[in-house]
Amino acid sequence: MRVAVVGAGPAGVRAVEQLVRAGLAPIWIDEASDGGGRIYQRPPAGFRRDARALYGFEARRATALHAALGALKPRTDWRPDTLVWNLRPKARTLDLLHDGAQQAIGYDAVLLCTGAMDRVIPLPGWTRPGVTTLGAAQIALKAQGCAIGRRVVFLGTGPLLWLAAYQYVKAGVEVAAVLDTTRFATKLAAAPGLLHGPGTLAKGLYYTAWLRARRIPVAEGVVPLAIEGEESVTALRWLDAAGAEHRTVCDAVGLGWGLKPEAQLADLADIPFDFDPLQHNWVPRRDPTGRTSVPGVYLAGDGAGIGGAEVAERAGARAALALLEDAGHKPDAAQVVHLDRALRRQARFRAALERAFPFPAGLAAGMADDTILCRCEAITAGELRAAAAEPPTGPAPEVNRAKAFTRIGMGRCQGRVCGPAGAEVLAAALGCGVAAVGRLRGQPPVKPIPMPLATA
Numbered sequence: 001m002r003v004a005v006v007g008a009g010p011a012g013v014r015a016v017e018q019l020v021r022a023g024l025a026p027i028w029i030d031e032a033s034d035g036g037g038r039i040y041q042r043p044p045a046g047f048r049r050d051a052r053a054l055y056g057f058e059a060r061r062a063t064a065l066h067a068a069l070g071a072l073k074p075r076t077d078w079r080p081d082t083l084v085w086n087l088r089p090k091a092r093t094l095d096l097l098h099d100g101a102q103q104a105i106g107y108d109a110v111l112l113c114t115g116a117m118d119r120v121i122p123l124p125g126w127t128r129p130g131v132t133t134l135g136a137a138q139i140a141l142k143a144q145g146c147a148i149g150r151r152v153v154f155l156g157t158g159p160l161l162w163l164a165a166y167q168y169v170k171a172g173v174e175v176a177a178v179l180d181t182t183r184f185a186t187k188l189a190a191a192p193g194l195l196h197g198p199g200t201l202a203k204g205l206y207y208t209a210w211l212r213a214r215r216i217p218v219a220e221g222v223v224p225l226a227i228e229g230e231e232s233v234t235a236l237r238w239l240d241a242a243g244a245e246h247r248t249v250c251d252a253v254g255l256g257w258g259l260k261p262e263a264q265l266a267d268l269a270d271i272p273f274d275f276d277p278l279q280h281n282w283v284p285r286r287d288p289t290g291r292t293s294v295p296g297v298y299l300a301g302d303g304a305g306i307g308g309a310e311v312a313e314r315a316g317a318r319a320a321l322a323l324l325e326d327a328g329h330k331p332d333a334a335q336v337v338h339l340d341r342a343l344r345r346q347a348r349f350r351a352a353l354e355r356a357f358p359f360p361a362g363l364a365a366g367m368a369d370d371t372i373l374c375r376c377e378a379i380t381a382g383e384l385r386a387a388a389a390e391p392p393t394g395p396a397p398e399v400n401r402a403k404a405f406t407r408i409g410m411g412r413c414q415g416r417v418c419g420p421a422g423a424e425v426l427a428a429a430l431g432c433g434v435a436a437v438g439r440l441r442g443q444p445p446v447k448p449i450p451m452p453l454a455t456a
Helices: 012-021 051-075 134-144 159-170 184-189 199-213 262-270 308-326 333-356 363-365 382-388 399-406 420-430
Strands: 003-006 028-029 077-079 082-088 093-098 100-107 108-113 115-120 131-133 153-155 174-180 218-220 223-229 233-239 247-248 252-257 260-261 273-276 283-284 295-299 372-374
Touching: 003 012, 012 308, 051 159, 051 308, 082 262, 100 134, 134 153, 134 159, 134 252, 153 159, 153 233, 153 372, 159 174, 159 199, 159 252, 174 233, 174 247, 199 218, 199 372, 218 372, 233 252, 252 295, 260 283, 262 333, 295 308, 295 382, 308 333, 308 399, 363 420, 372 420, 382 399
Parallel strands: 003 028, 003 108, 028 077, 108 295, 131 252, 153 174, 153 252, 174 218
Antiparallel strands: 082 093, 093 100, 115 260, 223 233, 233 247, 273 283
């Protein structure tokens, strides 16, 4: 049986662990040069900061995952630095790119553990040098041991906002402010549900208390106005919860409003998608075991719905067991029961977390007309609104029609960055819910690939 696993983050590692334990040697593909995913990204050889400094409270979990990764590589067809840019479900084929060379491989079953990316709300100045996502700020710190600036503002909402700020201060970087768009009252209302994850809750409370104890400026319920600067960032202007305007001097901004699944391959696999109103994300449809309606295709981790690293590990193992069961193997019943119970408990905590840090849809929908929404094609929010209502191009009743009219989502990111915020702008212009305008359809290649030049 030929099994392929796409992704070597927490979900991918634990999935491969189960497959190898069952006697299989899967093809294991990751776009990065090494595994661990973004959350447990490994630094280059010779990096001097130890695991505790890099991963904080997650050091033990990261070290365990890295050890499993190292032990599993020799027992698989390990393919790092390899992009899966297409999936053909009827032919059961993956199209790969490695070192500039194309290759197609067949599979009997494929497990997609493709992870997630930052969700961004554009604001004036967000395209200036010095502005990154929260995830990119973490990558710079973990993979290269450098910061995105000397004086950094972190803006957005969600646990990653506070974690990134904590990690930067611990690394000796001056953090000018931590600005959370969620009001404290919203978080407090979700507190009872957060007790389903006491360990994670305790870590989050520690990060916030630690930052406040060191007199890092912190504000909740903020409204960002603009990132100032010419050739680089010089300041961030914002309103506090009372409506007073502030200007924080900085040379870099890390921003992010939660995560969205990297689900393009699931889309190409013809898996149906559903809008999750709690996560405010489109997610590929799968059952609690990771099975999908497409024969031979399984999903796990944040690429199937945001759950976090601990959930991803368990979901990866559970999806691999489902794959093995469908292939005729008999899984350990006690292990299945344990995983199912843990995943249900963690789902309750995740629901509370989404309520505590909701995506600020109104902030995205209300962005100024002159704000660059799609940075690849330099399309403004005003141009998208015009496509919704004005002839000769309008009306655009859904996002793919708006894409055809405006070119939003046609650039290098293919809507992975601008898509969620663009849907909010379009829905507000049409006076409907965001689910009604749909999602940008995936198409190959899922990321830019080199094309051979024609020769005479």
